[in-house]
Amino acid sequence: MTHHPDHDVELYRDDGIYRVFVDLPRFDPEEIEVAWVHHRLTVSARRSGGPGSSRVFDHEVNVPRAVDADGITATYREGVLDVELPVDRNDSPPGRRIEIET
Template sequence: MTHHPDHEVELFKDEGAYEVYVDLPGYEREDVDLRWHDGRLHVTAEHRDDDGETRVYNRHVSVPRSVDAESITADYDDGVLNVRLPIAADESRPGTLIEVRESAPSE
């Protein structure tokens, strides 16, 4: 059964992976160009109808942890794109951790 998102794009964390659901009604699987680049999921879809009108969809989704790019999977069913982004084995968040200190009381 296909999960139909309440919003255009939904992101969930589930058992060691991120699940991204993208609502793309009116697009065919062949219209979708899906790429992982620079730590972000890039979703582009382009559909030309019988009247020559073209609809274009373009979104980028970032996640807070490193992803195992070689294990990403995607399915398209009933107008919904479902992308599974497995979290990399190290599971550390990229970047440098910055300590947040408590402010000194004002006088």
């Protein structure tokens, strides 16, 4: 079953994988471009339906941890793009916890 997002774009973390769901109804797969550029997921979709009738979607998603770029996969079903971005196992969590003195 395909997850239909409540918003145009949703980001989830699930067992070491970030999943990005993008609602792109009425686009054909060949009209959608997905890329990993400068540690961001970029999604673009373009459809020209004739004079004065075109649709354009452009969005970037920042991911809070390093990603194994070679392991990124994408599927498109029922108008929803589902991109899986595996967390780089060698990356440590960003930042550090700071103790509060009392």
